[in-house]
Amino acid sequence: MIELNHVSKSYNKGKVKAVDDLTLTVRPGEIFGFLGPNGAGKTTTIKMIVGLLRPDAGTITVDGLDIEKDALKCKAITTYVPDYPNVYERLTGLEFLNFIGDVYGVPKAERLDRIGKWLDIFELSGAVANPIQSYSHGMKQKIVLTAALLPAPRVMVLDEPLVGLDPRAAHSLKELMREHCGQGKTLFFSTHIMEVAEKLCDRIGIIDKGRLVACGTMEELKALDRTQQSLEAIFLELTEK
Amino acid sequence: MTRLLALTRAGLRSNFGLSVLRHRLFVVKKDRWLAVLIGAAALGVLPSVYGLILLVQNIYLALKPLGQEHALLTLGVLGGQLFILLFGLYYVISAFYFSRDLEFLIPLPLKPWEVMASKFAVILVNEYLTVMIIVLPVLVGYGVIAKSPFAYWVNGVLVYLFLPVIPLALVSLLVVALMRVVNIGRKKDALILIGSVLLIAVSMGLQYVMGRSSRGEVSGQAMTKFFTSPDSLLNIVGSRFPPSIWASKAIAGGFSASGLLNLALFAGTSLLLFAAILVLAEKLFYRGLVGLSEVSGRRRTLSKAQMSQRVSSGRHAVRAVFAREWRIMNRTPIFLLNGILVVLVVPVVFVLMAKAGSGRGDAGSLLKLMTSANPLFTILAAAAFMVVCGSLNGTSSSTFSREGTQFWISRVIPVSAREQVAAKFLHSYLVSVLGTATASAIAVWLLRLGIMPLLAAAGLSLVAGLFLTSLGMMIDLARPLLDWTNPQKAIKQNLNVLLATFADVGVLTALFFVVRFMVGAKVAAGVVLVLLYLGLAAASAAAYAALVRFAERRYREIEV
Numbered sequence: 001m002i003e004l005n006h007v008s009k010s011y012n013k014g015k016v017k018a019v020d021d022l023t024l025t026v027r028p029g030e031i032f033g034f035l036g037p038n039g040a041g042k043t044t045t046i047k048m049i050v051g052l053l054r055p056d057a058g059t060i061t062v063d064g065l066d067i068e069k070d071a072l073k074c075k076a077i078t079t080y081v082p083d084y085p086n087v088y089e090r091l092t093g094l095e096f097l098n099f100i101g102d103v104y105g106v107p108k109a110e111r112l113d114r115i116g117k118w119l120d121i122f123e124l125s126g127a128v129a130n131p132i133q134s135y136s137h138g139m140k141q142k143i144v145l146t147a148a149l150l151p152a153p154r155v156m157v158l159d160e161p162l163v164g165l166d167p168r169a170a171h172s173l174k175e176l177m178r179e180h181c182g183q184g185k186t187l188f189f190s191t192h193i194m195e196v197a198e199k200l201c202d203r204i205g206i207i208d209k210g211r212l213v214a215c216g217t218m219e220e221l222k223a224l225d226r227t228q229q230s231l232e233a234i235f236l237e238l239t240e241k
Numbered sequence: 242m243t244r245l246l247a248l249t250r251a252g253l254r255s256n257f258g259l260s261v262l263r264h265r266l267f268v269v270k271k272d273r274w275l276a277v278l279i280g281a282a283a284l285g286v287l288p289s290v291y292g293l294i295l296l297v298q299n300i301y302l303a304l305k306p307l308g309q310e311h312a313l314l315t316l317g318v319l320g321g322q323l324f325i326l327l328f329g330l331y332y333v334i335s336a337f338y339f340s341r342d343l344e345f346l347i348p349l350p351l352k353p354w355e356v357m358a359s360k361f362a363v364i365l366v367n368e369y370l371t372v373m374i375i376v377l378p379v380l381v382g383y384g385v386i387a388k389s390p391f392a393y394w395v396n397g398v399l400v401y402l403f404l405p406v407i408p409l410a411l412v413s414l415l416v417v418a419l420m421r422v423v424n425i426g427r428k429k430d431a432l433i434l435i436g437s438v439l440l441i442a443v444s445m446g447l448q449y450v451m452g453r454s455s456r457g458e459v460s461g462q463a464m465t466k467f468f469t470s471p472d473s474l475l476n477i478v479g480s481r482f483p484p485s486i487w488a489s490k491a492i493a494g495g496f497s498a499s500g501l502l503n504l505a506l507f508a509g510t511s512l513l514l515f516a517a518i519l520v521l522a523e524k525l526f527y528r529g530l531v532g533l534s535e536v537s538g539r540r541r542t543l544s545k546a547q548m549s550q551r552v553s554s555g556r557h558a559v560r561a562v563f564a565r566e567w568r569i570m571n572r573t574p575i576f577l578l579n580g581i582l583v584v585l586v587v588p589v590v591f592v593l594m595a596k597a598g599s600g601r602g603d604a605g606s607l608l609k610l611m612t613s614a615n616p617l618f619t620i621l622a623a624a625a626f627m628v629v630c631g632s633l634n635g636t637s638s639s640t641f642s643r644e645g646t647q648f649w650i651s652r653v654i655p656v657s658a659r660e661q662v663a664a665k666f667l668h669s670y671l672v673s674v675l676g677t678a679t680a681s682a683i684a685v686w687l688l689r690l691g692i693m694p695l696l697a698a699a700g701l702s703l704v705a706g707l708f709l710t711s712l713g714m715m716i717d718l719a720r721p722l723l724d725w726t727n728p729q730k731a732i733k734q735n736l737n738v739l740l741a742t743f744a745d746v747g748v749l750t751a752l753f754f755v756v757r758f759m760v761g762a763k764v765a766a767g768v769v770l771v772l773l774y775l776g777l778a779a780a781s782a783a784a785y786a787a788l789v790r791f792a793e794r795r796y797r798e799i800e801v
Contacts, residue, residue, distance in 0.1 A: 052800065071797075088647055103654045125542045
């Protein structure tokens, strides 16, 4: 579970409000889609959840643990996939996965099982012994996803995870997201692809200019305006200039 | 032409981070302390520059009666040009081939020569700033004492503007040719490394030859001989590298026929060489550049047994982070060149410099003579040598900066700052230990150091290394440079590495005064050593504790 309670974050000494008094709960077993125009505050919110940015105000808890006070415990149950797969290019794919397995304390038997499974699904088995430097953008994205899945985390936070993936890998990822939440775990992800959000998410939050302008199931969002049928239309309406 | 100017302007802005700096200083109003620091450092250099000007004036006064004062100008110009020739290599390779903006520039409708010319201009401006410290004291000192006319200053400025062009063009020709050869096959990194080491070897060879010619003598007579004898270094190099003679004649000659002719020769040669590299750029630049960053990997699926063998059975977090540091440092050519290779090469350079002279002028003998009076001095001199070889590299002071934009990984993994710092400390310290080991071997060979003094000196260097490693890491942690696009910036052009070097020199100077005070107070040699050991050990423990506390705070604060 992820809980954001009156969280704010600004830049330039308060001149630019990136996130403004955001309160939000993502329940266990739920896929939560986070939508918003460019610069709306999605990545800032995500970075605050995983501890890369510090909120100016408010609190964030992951499975009841405060991300400031119990930072290490939170990190041990959360994994994160950034919007750009910026990883250690000089390591091989397997060395990177080993590093992640080591720091998250994944036992060898589970490590072997999971690495084998995800590499097969993402069709990376042939490249895992090569330096990440030799990977394409999509392959880097896949190795980061594999690394994020390796510790079998209770909470996954993904920033635009489908960008750069081929249709087969995107399909596999959506299945994995479902499977992850089917086990009662939590998944929070941002996306610009309305169809994906509409079909995949249990609940959706729309953020605009740092403020949460709508949040709920697809049905609840549609109920906001009876004339609007698609999520895209609702999104455009809510985030109008 | 407009395109070239726009490209150069963008290159300069990006190289010096002008837009970012303006934003940070005047918009966000962050880092103002940095401006103060840079100002203070500039003020700190002033006394040295003034000292250099005084030295120049003294040499001028010695040469004037012999009618050889122009040799001083030749020396200044030659010094600057040789400096660029020897050290411009890193700049040129990284600017031409490893800056990330090239990825955006190649697809633009620009000609290869335009891209190279703009890069060349950026390095040129860098070199104006770098050789300023060597060349300006000579030009200004000479000009002031000789009460030179207006023409001297005009020609001086023109010569200064053309000064880096010839050596830079020569280095560029070499690099462009090298990279054309390197950019083939799969082992590009290895070839780049071998090429760089070869070029370093050439530059060291040059220093060796120069050292031999100067014979390490410093008497007035030797000085006069150095400047006037027809077979002196100056005249030998000057005659084989005529541009420096043209330059000095151009400055000294002012607007006379000889002055203008030599100026035309100097400027003409510079422009000709510049044109030559542009022609070469059109033919070879992109062929060396395109695909350079491509790394091909043979696709091979690991068998179950291979996979099981390679998947680790769970290392402690400190070991995992250490392995990451070790692999990334040693697999990135620029990092390797500035880390382990430095601690292996620097001691060798010292040997070459010391052995360069012959007979009694030998710097090694001089050192032996200086230190033989007191065994304590032998130990301390050897220890200082080991510290310089082991700890004065950029490994610890770039340990956080080297992570760059990948620092996000360190921030999200469930490993405490304390453990991450421990791993980084062990890695940096290992490099320092390697340096101490190489330096020890050299000290035994050069100074014929006995086993006891060797152990005492090496021990002292290792304890000092503990302190300096923590110090370097703290300096980098205070303001890590994480947004680099070219690994060169993380280590070679990182202000933190420079600041840490200043701090290390400061610590060594302070220790020198402490020892001098104790020796003056007739403290027994053994006691001085024990006190140094205890003092450094206590300082190391305190510094490490401070580093861990600082890291726990900074790992929360640094936003990526």
